[in-house]
Amino acid sequence: MINQKKDTPTINRVDLLIRSQRINTDRVIFRLEVKMNEYAVRTEHLSCHFGAIRAVDDLSLEIPKGIVFGFLGPNGSGKTTTIRLLLGLLEPTQGTACVLGFNTRTHSEQIRNSSGALLEHSGLYERLSAHDNLEFYGRIYRMDRSKLGARIKELLTHFGLWERRHEHVGNWSRGMKQKVAIARTLLHQPSLVFLDEPTAGLDPVAAASLRDDIAALVQSGDVTVFLNTHNLPEAEKLCGQVGVIRNGKLLSVGTLEQLRMEENPARVVITGSGFTQEILDQLKTQAIAKAVIQHNSHLEITLSNPANISRLLGFLISSGAQVDEVRKDKASLEDVFLKMMEEESNGA
Numbered sequence: 001m002i003n004q005k006k007d008t009p010t011i012n013r014v015d016l017l018i019r020s021q022r023i024n025t026d027r028v029i030f031r032l033e034v035k036m037n038e039y040a041v042r043t044e045h046l047s048c049h050f051g052a053i054r055a056v057d058d059l060s061l062e063i064p065k066g067i068v069f070g071f072l073g074p075n076g077s078g079k080t081t082t083i084r085l086l087l088g089l090l091e092p093t094q095g096t097a098c099v100l101g102f103n104t105r106t107h108s109e110q111i112r113n114s115s116g117a118l119l120e121h122s123g124l125y126e127r128l129s130a131h132d133n134l135e136f137y138g139r140i141y142r143m144d145r146s147k148l149g150a151r152i153k154e155l156l157t158h159f160g161l162w163e164r165r166h167e168h169v170g171n172w173s174r175g176m177k178q179k180v181a182i183a184r185t186l187l188h189q190p191s192l193v194f195l196d197e198p199t200a201g202l203d204p205v206a207a208a209s210l211r212d213d214i215a216a217l218v219q220s221g222d223v224t225v226f227l228n229t230h231n232l233p234e235a236e237k238l239c240g241q242v243g244v245i246r247n248g249k250l251l252s253v254g255t256l257e258q259l260r261m262e263e264n265p266a267r268v269v270i271t272g273s274g275f276t277q278e279i280l281d282q283l284k285t286q287a288i289a290k291a292v293i294q295h296n297s298h299l300e301i302t303l304s305n306p307a308n309i310s311r312l313l314g315f316l317i318s319s320g321a322q323v324d325e326v327r328k329d330k331a332s333l334e335d336v337f338l339k340m341m342e343e344e345s346n347g348a
């Protein structure tokens with residue numbers, strides 16, 4: 001049975017206030033709509049345990065609409081389980097999840113109708129052509145025949161497969177099958193698509209081509225993508241935001257830029273000349289820098305404190321060095337990711 005009020009305590013409270021006529025109804029309804037529609041996915045303390053295994057552990061996450069959200073983590077970290085929870089295919093042990101405004105415990109059918117998902121299996125029938133596979137799924141979604149035909153053409157054209165639409169997919173490469181499988185998730189124009197490691201097992205060329213297609217898709221329509229991946233370049237190419245998960249726990253969430261800065265707020269690169277060994281030694285003895293690496297024309301400095309930048313520059317210039325350029329150094333995403341995994345396995 002559907003129990004909307006139980007699931008949405010915020011509405012419950014506002015409802016009471018409205019009934020007691022203490023607030024203006026129009027404004028409240030408007031504000032509620034904005035709040036509920038803001039996020040494609042929202043979880044609070046979401047957990048899923050299989051016996052002693054905490055596949056997903058206390059996950060609280062808000063994913064705005066219209067972005068590609070990358071869920072990044074090594075094998076066994078809980079990515080697929082999270083998607084299954086968000087689709088309402090698994091019951092959470094604890095916590096709640098709202099997807100497109102629907103509670104996963106009570107409205108999973110609505111969630112599955114308004115989203116698309118590519119999980120481990122492509123769901124394609126090998127003995128059917130690409131066109132017939134899509135037509136079959138379109139009928140399952142009860143799509144109008146003429147609209148379905150146009151949509152199939154649009155999607156297969158997008159993926160560069162329209163000319164080959166009558167071939168059996170069983171003879172196709174894995175990369176081509178994945179494209180049809182993604183087209184299948186998009187048939188009914190869902191506003192949210194879950195892709196679980198879509199490029200896993202593809203050769204580099206096929207993976208790159210599929211990433212280009214996904215990138216173009218996101219630019220062309222207002223669809224939110226929840227993308228599971230353990231591939232960093234993929235996340236870098238596609239994702240407006242990422243969450244890093246390990247052993248079921250969310251370690252960090254934000255834009256890739258934020259993740260890099262978060263891990264490395266104190267690294268600067270200084271280009272110039274006249275950096276003598278004496279100057280470099282003094283940077284450490286005066287506790288301005290923790291580490292200094294000298295390259296031909298630049299220094300890589302890890303400051304003792306990110307606020308030390310003006311002390312650093314003042315010292316270099318007063319010591320007779322010439323400073324031509326100063327910039328904050330960004331860690332590579334790989335550095336950041338590996339550091340997070342290390343910290344977690346050290347119990348940090």
Ligand SMILES: Nc1ncnc2c1ncn2[C@@H]1O[C@H](COP(=O)(O)OP(=O)(O)O)[C@@H](O)[C@H]1O
Nearest residue numbers: 050053055073074075076077078079080081082
């Ligand atoms: N149905 C299940 N029964 C028992 N353990 C499971 C089940 N599904 C997943 N797990 C375990 O939960 C953990 C997370 O798995 P999964 O979500 O598939 O990770 P990922 O997709 O990041 O590789 C793993 O330790 C996995 O073995």
Ligand SMILES: [Mg+2]
Nearest residue numbers: 079080081196
């Ligand atoms: Mg998985």
